[in-house]
Amino acid sequence: MTAIDELFARTRAEGRAALVGYLPAGFPSKELSIKAIEAMVEGGVDLVEVGLPYSDPVMDGPTIQAAAEQALRAGSRTTDVIDVVRASAATGAPTVVMTYWNPVERFGVNRFAEALAGAGGAGLITPDLIPDEAAEWVAASEQFGLDRIFLVAPSSTDERLAMTADAASGFIYATAVMGVTGAREQTSALGPELVARLRKVTDKPVGVGLGVSNGDQAREVAEFADAVIVGSALVRCLLDAEDESAGLEAIRRLAQDLRAGVERN
């Protein structure tokens, strides 16, 4: 059992969904990104997604784009992301990296997997790597005991859902809307249908993301998903904060609110 498998065994036993929180490494600085991750874990995040800032994030909306740009301008490097993973894993929360593919390929797929595993990382979420192109990553993840979290979408055919679920481990990342990352007023009606289609082809845990920004929305999603994934709303806490401590406090509070939601209270 990987750390992620253990987490889902526990949350299922507790009758709740897991809370997954995303923050980019190196935003607004390496030190602060670590403190922000610690704050969200203290607030109740179960699984941490560390974002690797990338120059061309086609799946991301304005909030995460702005954070990634700022992190890159501040000089964030791939090795810094590994350091942030190490600090995040030290909180005890299973930690995965969410990254576009080119930085991994450039670092070396095996070398990246080895560094990630060495830092205590649990796996990778790959928004622009589909299983069809992932042979090298599948081999590396098996060698280093890492989970492979692939994405599915409302547009995925049943055949692709089955193929992707089969290739994935840890959990499956279901994008609940056709669109990019970012907080939305309402949760998507497409989420429940997508998860229902997935349930027919897999019993692996399903996390649902894109658009969740508060406890009420988290509660809605927790009704049908094994994990609720929140990104932009957490990043926004840091973007909008007047100072460091206000930002960290906002993250902690949002995580608490989201956690209450996923506990289905």
Place this chain on the structure above:
Amino acid sequence: MYAQPDTTGHFGRFGGRFMPEALIAPLDELDHAWTDAKADPTFMAELDRMLREYANVPSPLYEAHRFSEAAGARILLKREDLNHTGAHKIRNVIGQALLAKRIGKPRAIAETGAGQHGVASATACAYLDLECVVYMGELDTQRQALNVARMRMLGAEVVPVTTGSRTLKDAINEALRDWVASVDTTSYLFGTAAGPHPFPSMVRDLTRGIGDEARAQVLELTGSLPDAAVACVGGGSNAIGLFTAFIDDADVRLVGIEAGGDGVETGRHAATITGGDVGVLHGARSFLLQDEDGQTIESHSISAGLDYPGVGPEHSFLADTGRASYVPATDAEAMSAFDLLCKTEGIIPAIESAHALAGALELAKELGPDSTILVNLSGRGDKDVHTAAEYFGLIDEPVVLEQGVEE
């Protein structure tokens, strides 16, 4: 017989699909639609008719006698500059827009750098009654204000992109973000032979008329195939359009001319194959300009149409296998060839195409006076008059009557 790509869009180790899963089904749908349309004689006849009646295709082949004399080899120009909208781009866009009509999607989006593909898209959408939205880097909207006006005149909405480097690559990012949210009603008219499968092969299918026509025209004119076929390469649509007809003609050298900017050694260039490394950008594995961490590096070229840090995957494949070679021409070399064509032939080329002319001048030295070099004159230079005039210092300084007062 050359047969690329494979059924999953790979040219050897290049190409493929590095895209969000949300776009895979739409890309499959596009792939199937294009495969069906290609095999449908009615569709292809309609496309041929539109290209002939509306876009002024086939373009003529022109023997550039005075330029040849200066070059020291027989130079034949494929006159894509005479097409409607002034470049080869119209071939691609009419095809993709007609396919959009066939699929039944009423809205089209496009990215553009200098604005040529944007203008071609706006044109095709006006012609075929599609709603058109063009994403263009904010920096490029300022550098190419006239093309922004052209697109708006043609009824398109132009959206300035303010993220990242505010140039072509960011316009592509923004168009992809639009597409993932609008794909049920929207076609993405992709501007070059890059991106995820099926775009590289579909754009090649739509531009290959350049080479198919030129091959027959050269044979008719000279009785034999050319010694070399030369084209500029940014994303690579005009070059793949020229090369495809000649790939199985082993004696015809295929030469792609990349934008060398200030010189590849300066780091300020857009010579992706010459000066880049293999990686993944905008949906395909290919050569690209990237730093040690795989972050995309901004490209530099006097030619906005070649100013792109990636290149189509088939060019990477042809470079890898050695079937085609890729060499840079600097801004200065391109502008010198630009000047020579203006003065010897009375043709103002696009600065993109001037790179191909510069490459042909170099090749002429190597191949000698008995050689025949086919050059794709991919576009005309009207859009570049301002850039070229500034480069050559042709705009008179305002007359200073007295200190601080200008007339």
